[in-house]
Amino acid sequence: MPTEKKENHRLIPILKESAICLIVLTVATLVGYAFKMFRLTDTDIIMLYIIAVLVISIITSRMVYCLISSAVCVVLFNFFFTYPEFSLFAHAAGYPVTFVTMFITAFIAGSLANKLKRNMLIAKQNAKEKEEAALLAQNEQLRANMLRSISHDLRTPLTSISGNASTLISAGNTLDEPAKQQIYTDIYSESMWLIELVENLLYATRIEDGKMQLSISVEILDDLVLESVKHIRRSHPKRSIEVEMRDEIVPVLADANLIVQVIINLLDNAVKYSEDDTPVTISMRKEGDFAVVAVADVGHGIPDPEKDKIFEMFYTCGNRSYDSRRSLGLGLSLCKSIVDSHGGAITVRDNQPKGTVVSFTLPLGKVELHE
């Protein structure tokens, strides 16, 4: 029953902390006996009990434990250590004052220690909250940057599409056939570019705290690669995409749609950053508990200083791009987020003799066959 559970929930810490009090006080009393055997004075034993209360105050969460154990200390001291022993009577005249002083000292010291501890906890919590706020702000910043960059990226092709279409509407008759063809081609390729961008955007919105929400299942790697290759062959029908298939069946743990998107992005980059008449190769292999997918081109390659940066959001080698084809700064950072979330890794290296190889790993899946 829920109420019972709730009560249990409250009861357990109380029992635990009471037990702590009991243990600490027992230890203090035992050590007190040792003190007495070594003929140390009452004062030393009182100090011992005050230390015990300090320890209790620091360990336990509430002030009430400090209060009770301060009182218990006085009783214990009275019972075990004042003459007559094992009774609550004290014959010497100064004892009532000693008891009161002992209680007050123990309680004040204890409550100070407890307060200190609480302040420390609060400070810790504040720091944590601050950290969370900073992360949130960072995410917000990332989102804001993304929106700004995307709005900018959207504006260019949209201008081209609407401008070209309006030219066709108003002056279509006066244009010759090659000019018209050029306009049609531009509209088509700009809108294809927009489609790819929106595709990536949809997946990017699933990133939270740099991590992606996944729906993982056992997938056959061949299926994922082939699906991506089909997509790229549709959008770049003239490019030669070579697939190095393996004979064995490789099951991987993956969110199929996301991994397909990763491979599409890698192939798309390879196609865009290499010459039209050169091949792009995709290959697969097993390595320990992981499958490795590698996309290789024989393009201009990426200089070493830029290799680390290409996975950053909105970084493009665009400044030096030798043609006017745009690339999405979103693509590779999205790939990295997706691969990282799968527990894999994405890396870039030089292809030999020239070009780039981007490869990523995926954990292998296990399948029990139901015959």
Add this chain to the structure above:
Amino acid sequence: MNEYLVLVVEDDIPIRTLITTTLKMNDYRYITASKGNEAIMLSASHTPDIIILDLGLPDIDGVEVIERIRTWSEVPIIVVSARSEDKDKILALDKGADDYLTKPFSVEELLARLRVIQRRLIKAENTLVTEFINGGLRIDYVSGCVYLNNNELHLTPIEYKLICLLAKNVGKVLTHKYIIQNIWGSSADNNEASLRVFMATLRKKLNDSQQSLIQTHIGIGYRMMKL
């Protein structure tokens, strides 16, 4: 002149124009509807050969349209839906749709899907109950043997059941759920992984690494193409 009559159900005018223009240029006859109820009425009165159905309609849900039409007709239905809504597509396929197109789709894709359906319609007219022939694939139902280019394939019982199920529904996209229910009789989730492996081994035996015979539809299911 193409003898096929296509019913286009789409409420978005530019998309509908795109589809009908494509149909016109490729000599299909077509009728259009912008609402679900209208689509149901037209499919009853005009008995179209193929239906292209958008899932997001203003009056009733596209899936409901499929359910209603399926009560009296086996007309092939291609559903059109926006991206990343696998669930909608799977539901539509389970309710009896034959294929799906994802927005944004290209004109070539639309025509390719129509051709797949047409090949199936031709096949439906001359079916042999004891034998299935598709390209180099031949299934002899009587002896329970499968041949690829006249060489007998050695299939496990599960693989044989799989290929028969795909053959029976040639040209149609079958969802994981549908296949699992028909092969194992249950829809236990862990069977999906073994289905993928069985399909991969079957494909190896069929020498079909390029998926020209059996297509994988990521996150959806499988389809045997009519060759």
